[in-house]
Amino acid sequence: MSRATEKEIEAESRQCGNKPPIMPFYVPGTSIRGPFRAQSERIIRSLLPEGASHPYTACDPFDQVLGCSELLKKEDGVTRKKYAAACPACKLFGCAGLASRIRFTDADIEKGYSSVYRDMIGIDRFTGGVSTGGGGGSGSKGKGANMRFHVLENTTFTTTVTVTNFELWQMGLLAYVFRDFEEGLVPIGFGKTKGFGLVKGEITEITLSYPEALTHINHIGSLMSNEAERADYGIHPYEAPPFGNPPVQKNDGFSLYKTVTVTNIPDFWAKTAPAFNGYVKELVRQAPEKTT
Ligand SMILES: [Zn+2]
Numbered sequence: 239m240s241r242a243t244e245k246e247i248e249a250e251s252r253q254c255g256n257k258p259p260i261m262p263f264y265v266p267g268t269s270i271r272g273p274f275r276a277q278s279e280r281i282i283r284s285l286l287p288e289g290a291s292h293p294y295t296a297c298d299p300f301d302q303v304l305g306c307s308e309l310l311k312k313e314d315g316v317t318r319k320k321y322a323a324a325c326p327a328c329k330l331f332g333c334a335g336l337a338s339r340i341r342f343t344d345a346d347i348e349k350g351y352s353s354v355y356r357d358m359i360g361i362d363r364f365t366g367g368v369s370t371g372g373g374g375g376s377g378s379k380g381k382g383a384n385m386r387f388h389v390l391e392n393t394t395f396t397t398t399v400t401v402t403n404f405e406l407w408q409m410g411l412l413a414y415v416f417r418d419f420e421e422g423l424v425p426i427g428f429g430k431t432k433g434f435g436l437v438k439g440e441i442t443e444i445t446l447s448y449p450e451a452l453t454h455i456n457h458i459g460s461l462m463s464n465e466a467e468r469a470d471y472g473i474h475p476y477e478a479p480p481f482g483n484p485p486v487q488k489n490d491g492f493s494l495y496k497t498v499t500v501t502n503i504p505d506f507w508a509k510t511a512p513a514f515n516g517y518v519k520e521l522v523r524q525a526p527e528k529t530t
Contacts, residue, residue: 263351265395267342269427274342275299275331277415277424282326285518287525294525296327307334322472326521330401330408339402340412345395352391358432359384389434406457406476410514413507416441444500454478455509474517479509 279296286295297306306328313319313335320336321329332338360369401408416439418424425435448456460478462468468475482505500506 263347263390263393265345265347265397265426267344267397270345270397271331271340271342273424273426274340274415274419275327277418278330278411279327281411281414281418282518286521290521290525293323293325294521295325297325297333299328299333305333306336310335318471322470326411326517329405330411339404339408341400343398343400345397347390348394348396351393354389354391356387356389356432357384358387387429387432387434403458405459405474405517406455406478406510406513407474407517408514409455409457409510410512410517413511414514416507441503444503444506445497446500447495447497449495454480455506457513474513474520476513476516481505482509 282296292304292306292309297304297309299305299307302308306324310320310323310333313323317336324333324336328336330339361367362369399412401412415424419437419439422436422438424437426437427435429435446455454460456478457476459468459473459475462471462473467473481500482502
């Protein structure tokens with residue numbers, strides 16, 4: 239491994255015929271969103287019986303037959319029916335025909351990182367030695383398989399996660415995903431098997447915005463007027479829990495919406511996680527009836 243200055247990186251970029259980087263480094267929101275969805279799917283699948291099928295466990299979004307994007311085409315175009323028919327992961331992260339309820343902003347890399355190169359070599363799968371390229375049966379024509387990666391180490395970045403019109407179990411699912419993220423179990427970006435993308439994070443602030451003053455962690459189900467409406471959308475009934483500590487209200491002059499800052503973040507997750515537990519129990523109860 240060799241240390242590289244930004245000037246050296248620029249020089250190498252020019253040698254390769256690329257323009258030197260003029261923008262600061264950043265992590266695209268989509269690169270954060272993907273691993274969060276994958277971790278959500280893992281959590282859901284690990285809690286549902288192995289034989290559970292659509293829509294009682296997370297679908298494979300790339301499955302051209304059994305993925306929600308394909309299956310939801312059969313619904314009659316009414317959005318609420320599509321939502322009711324989607325799998326738990328697609329209900330939050332969306333799929334073709336159903337908008338996502340969660341979004342991640344691009345995250346600028348903050349200064350103070352180490353800029354290094356990592357050199358790697360390809361392995362010949364037959365001999366176990368260094369690949370010399372060109373001689374294999376796969377049709378490769380390179381002269382060896384040396385790879386050089388530019389890596390930023392010890393970086394920090396901040397993203398904002400926005401969830402709109404959520405069900406409480408979706409917040410509960412995020413409680414589990416964020417806990418895994420805090421423990422470094424959600425790698426981000428390219429080359430995870432090469433050891434890249436290891437990241438740990440923490441939630442530093444939660445703000446809630448509602449059309450009226452709130453004393454409870456309200457969610458879309460608790461705001462619906464009747465049981466028939468909840469059933470139409472397939473909303474999981476769950477009583478909105480009160481806050482452990484009253485949130486701090488910001489007075490920004492726009493009185494139709496109240497935006498409040500959650501003062502006790504661990505309490506917020508502790509209040510929302512049981513909603514996901516209850517939702518999973520309900521899925522487990524329903525799955526065998528509908529799929530056998
Ligand atoms: Zn799905």
